[in-house]
Amino acid sequence: MLSAYRTVQCVLASLWLLPACPPPEELQSSGKRVAIIGAGTGGIATLKALFDLPEDVRKSWQVDLYDEREEIGGVWLPQPNPPPPPHLPVTPLYPALRTNTPHPTMTIPRFPFSPMTELYPHHWSVQKYHAAIASHFNLTSHIHLSHTVLNASYHPDSHWRLDLLANSTVHFTEYYDHLIVANGHNRYPHIPTWPGEGDWLTAGVGERRVLHSLWYRDPEYYANQTVFVLGNGASGRDMVLQVIEYADKVSRVVYHSYDNDTSRRPIVFPPIDGAEYKPRISHFTPSSIVFVDNTTIETSGPTTVLLGTGYDLLVPFLSTLSVTPSVDYSTTSLSTNLHYIRPLWRHLLALDPSLPTNALGFVGLPVWIANAPSDYAQGLFIAHAIADDSVLPSRESLFLELESEEKGLQEKGIDPFLNGHKFQGETKATDYQNGLVAYLRANSSIPLPYFLADGHEYVEPWRQRSREDTFLLRKGWLRAEELGIQDEFLRGAVTEEDWVSVMARLRDWELEQEEAEGPSHIADLPL
Ligand SMILES: Cc1cc2nc3c(=O)[nH]c(=O)nc-3n(C[C@H](O)[C@H](O)[C@H](O)COP(=O)(O)OP(=O)(O)OC[C@H]3O[C@@H](n4cnc5c(N)ncnc54)[C@H](O)[C@@H]3O)c2cc1C
Ligand SMILES: *[C@@H]1O[C@H](CO)[C@@H](O)[C@H](O)[C@H]1NC(C)=O
Ligand SMILES: *[C@@H]1O[C@H](CO)[C@@H](O)[C@H](O)[C@H]1NC(C)=O
Ligand SMILES: *[C@@H]1O[C@H](CO)[C@@H](O)[C@H](O)[C@H]1NC(C)=O
Ligand SMILES: *[C@@H]1O[C@H](CO)[C@@H](O)[C@H](O)[C@H]1NC(C)=O
Ligand SMILES: *[C@@H]1O[C@H](CO)[C@@H](O)[C@H](O)[C@H]1NC(C)=O
Ligand SMILES: *[C@@H]1O[C@H](CO)[C@@H](O)[C@H](O)[C@H]1NC(C)=O
Ligand SMILES: *[C@@H]1O[C@H](CO)[C@@H](O)[C@H](O)[C@H]1NC(C)=O
Numbered sequence: 001m002l003s004a005y006r007t008v009q010c011v012l013a014s015l016w017l018l019p020a021c022p023p024p025e026e027l028q029s030s031g032k033r034v035a036i037i038g039a040g041t042g043g044i045a046t047l048k049a050l051f052d053l054p055e056d057v058r059k060s061w062q063v064d065l066y067d068e069r070e071e072i073g074g075v076w077l078p079q080p081n082p083p084p085p086p087h088l089p090v091t092p093l094y095p096a097l098r099t100n101t102p103h104p105t106m107t108i109p110r111f112p113f114s115p116m117t118e119l120y121p122h123h124w125s126v127q128k129y130h131a132a133i134a135s136h137f138n139l140t141s142h143i144h145l146s147h148t149v150l151n152a153s154y155h156p157d158s159h160w161r162l163d164l165l166a167n168s169t170v171h172f173t174e175y176y177d178h179l180i181v182a183n184g185h186n187r188y189p190h191i192p193t194w195p196g197e198g199d200w201l202t203a204g205v206g207e208r209r210v211l212h213s214l215w216y217r218d219p220e221y222y223a224n225q226t227v228f229v230l231g232n233g234a235s236g237r238d239m240v241l242q243v244i245e246y247a248d249k250v251s252r253v254v255y256h257s258y259d260n261d262t263s264r265r266p267i268v269f270p271p272i273d274g275a276e277y278k279p280r281i282s283h284f285t286p287s288s289i290v291f292v293d294n295t296t297i298e299t300s301g302p303t304t305v306l307l308g309t310g311y312d313l314l315v316p317f318l319s320t321l322s323v324t325p326s327v328d329y330s331t332t333s334l335s336t337n338l339h340y341i342r343p344l345w346r347h348l349l350a351l352d353p354s355l356p357t358n359a360l361g362f363v364g365l366p367v368w369i370a371n372a373p374s375d376y377a378q379g380l381f382i383a384h385a386i387a388d389d390s391v392l393p394s395r396e397s398l399f400l401e402l403e404s405e406e407k408g409l410q411e412k413g414i415d416p417f418l419n420g421h422k423f424q425g426e427t428k429a430t431d432y433q434n435g436l437v438a439y440l441r442a443n444s445s446i447p448l449p450y451f452l453a454d455g456h457e458y459v460e461p462w463r464q465r466s467r468e469d470t471f472l473l474r475k476g477w478l479r480a481e482e483l484g485i486q487d488e489f490l491r492g493a494v495t496e497e498d499w500v501s502v503m504a505r506l507r508d509w510e511l512e513q514e515e516a517e518g519p520s521h522i523a524d525l526p527l
Contacts (some may be wrong), residue, residue, distance in 0.1 A: 006071065018076040033177040033180045034176060034177065034343070035063075035065075035066065035068055035162060035178070035502050036066070037445060038066075039178070041076070041091075041372050042371070044072060044134060044395040045108050045133075046376075046382065047065050047134070048379070049076075049380040049382075050379065051139060052380065054114065057446055058383075064144060064174070066148075067146075068144065068146065071145050072125070072134055073130045076082070076126040077093070077127050082214075085211070090187075092186050092215075092216070096218075098121060100234060100238075101120075101467065102466055102503060106372050107373070108372050108375075109373065111132075112137070112494075112496050113125065114129075114132070116487070116490050116493075118486065131248040136474065144263055148164065148166075152318050153320065154354065154355055156354075178360075180362075182375070183315055183320070184364065185367070187224060188214075188313075188314045189213075196286070200286055207301065208303050208304070209303075209304045209305070210304075210305045210307065212306075213231075216235075219239075219246050219327075223247070226304045226306070228252060228257055228281075228289065229275075230280075230308055231257075231308030231498065232256070232269055233375050235308035240256050240487075244275060244469070253276050254276070255276050256271070256277055256462075260277070271491040278291050280292045283296070287299065297481050308474045313336050315336070315507070316357075320360065325337055327340055327342050332351075332353060334350050334355075339419075340417050343402055344362060345402055346402075346436065347365045347378075348361055349361055350362070351398055353395070363375050366421050366432065370429070374458060380449075384444045388446060390445070397400055409424075410462065426464055427464070430463075433459050437458035469507055472510055473503060474506055476506045476509060479513060480506070490502060
């Protein structure tokens with residue numbers, strides 16, 4: 001119910017005579033305790049979104065973000081000496097990593113990368129960008145680094161109980177009303193096994209290895225080795241492109257093994273020049289690797305099988321989440337089948353019947369999407385749902401929406417429980433983000449941040465276009481680097497609008513070059 005005073009202010013705000021319509025009074029003073037787990041893109045974007053709520057809504061809230069790493073940045077924070085298997089590294093980052101997307105698409109709204117940042121930057125620029133968000137927006141006092149969450153459990157009276165370990169030594173417990181999990185999904189490697197693999201390894205002990213991309217660091221290590229890379233996603237392709245420079249070109253090749261059946265994958269990237277395509281592995285013998293088409297490669301000398309086989313979706317510290325192979329339409333208590341967490345409304349809010357619908361949010365689960373803007377939209381949604389739970393309809397109707405989304409996928413021949421949180425195409429990913437913001441615009445009693453006040457679609461058309469053009473832009477960027485003229489494109493770019501025109505100029509220039517000289521010889525790189 002609007003007070004008369006507020007009604008007047010809201011009318012003035014709608015006429016642009018006041019900057020914003022204040023939130024309802026009953027929401028202005030209630031203390032809430034909110035914990036965020038993770039200081040990667042998801043956690044930092046969410047923290048920023050929480051503090052984009054009007055100050056009088058959140059001023060009495062306690063907001064704590066925990067991360068076990070010693071700095072902000074999640075996967076973008078290097079771990080120079082990862083522990084050997086079976087111990088898990090905390091990031092798959094390798095020294096040569098550059099982004100495969102232009103950085104203006106990797107931002108939260110209205111906070112671009114710093115001037116002169118190369119368009120496809122090395123990883124450290126991305127880490128610095130995340131740290132800059134925290135310091136620029138004065139969020140640092142809420143961020144607790146070197147804090148590991150060991151257990152998060154929900155109790156009807158005390159709500160979330162977090163058992164924490166600080167500085168590897170101090171155990172303590174904190175309580176919260178709302179929990180936001182942004183722990184990333186490049187943490188628990190998915191490691192398939194094959195018949196005969198153990199015997200193959202034993203027969204070549206000291207010379208043969210099977211290693212997941214989580215542990216992959218330096219391509220030089222594979223000089224003169226026979227290398228099999230499995231998987232044609234971002235990790236698999238990156239590893240092929242890098243080790244190809246080192247594996248002996250005369251007597252040895254890099255084998256790239258993946259399922260190239262386009263009917264089973266929405267996107268199959270083109271083969272990489274210089275790598276020999278193989279289908280999936282069927283099994284090993286003590287001296288060879290056998291593929292599903294019955295072709296066999298005898299292995300001799302140092303050989304590594306690099307697994308770009310992805311990650312399992314797990315949140316081990318979340319006691320409310322159970323792990324089970326059978327997640328389907330009947331799954332109502334929070335579960336993961338390692339691909340998909342159900343039931344979540346819009347990949348975001350847990351619909352577990354033991355929890356209020358705004359008690360547990362997941363940020364960053366969507367894949368095949370631009371994470372930073374998507375994470376920000378998710379964070380903003382959760383912030384509003386925490387501030388005012390009346391923005392959400394009943395759990396039953398949220399559940400019905402989830403079911404109808406899943407059935408929609410199934411009708412297109414996609415198993416929703418295996419597809420997980422992937423978006424089938426850039427338009428779907430854009431619609432998802434726009435839908436979250438449009439929902440708030442239509443339903444929230446609390447004003448949106450100033451940069452969303454004018455009612456434009458959340459994902460500006462340039463963001464979608466730049467992702468769709470990422471191959472073209474990347475070819476242009478690499479061509480400009482080869483000619484040593486890349487800085488000419490960057491000079492003077494400061495605002496988001498400036499970066500949009502940097503990309504537009506580069507796109508036009510690359511198209512002109514290709515028209516003049518034929519296509520670039522530079523290989524397409526993965527998205
Ligand atoms: C090799 C690689 C290359 C990539 N390249 C690109 C690219 O070019 N462009 C692009 O857009 N995206 C890229 N991505 C995707 C990238 O993962 C996302 O863009 C995004 O950075 C993920 O952020 P996140 O916050 O979800 O997860 P993360 O970055 O993984 O952050 C999660 C954080 O949670 C913390 N955490 C987890 N568990 C606990 C716990 N129990 N207690 C305390 N803290 C905990 C972790 O320490 C970590 O800091 C790449 C990913 C990888 C792995
Ligand atoms: C951060 O804090 C400083 C000092 O208190 C202040 O001057 C600045 O405006 C704040 N920045 C933001 C983005 O709120
Ligand atoms: C986490 O805490 C809950 C509730 O106290 C407990 O039941 C559960 O066993 C704990 N899990 C772990 C892994 O310690
Ligand atoms: C962890 O270490 C930091 C830096 O030494 C210190 O400021 C902080 O108080 C410690 N935290 C706990 C919970 O012991
Ligand atoms: C790889 O082989 C070449 C040629 O035999 C040799 O010069 C080089 O040192 C080898 N590299 C490594 C890392 O073994
Ligand atoms: C997949 O690989 C096989 C060779 O194993 C080849 O005949 C076929 O054309 C490839 N299909 C696609 C879609 O690349
Ligand atoms: C591979 O060999 C096995 C056993 O000889 C046979 O059953 C199978 O049909 C063959 N597969 C293909 C793809 O040729
Ligand atoms: C507003 O909320 C209702 C009830 O949940 C929902 O059906 C509707 O789609 C929302 N509006 C928008 C624009 O999303």
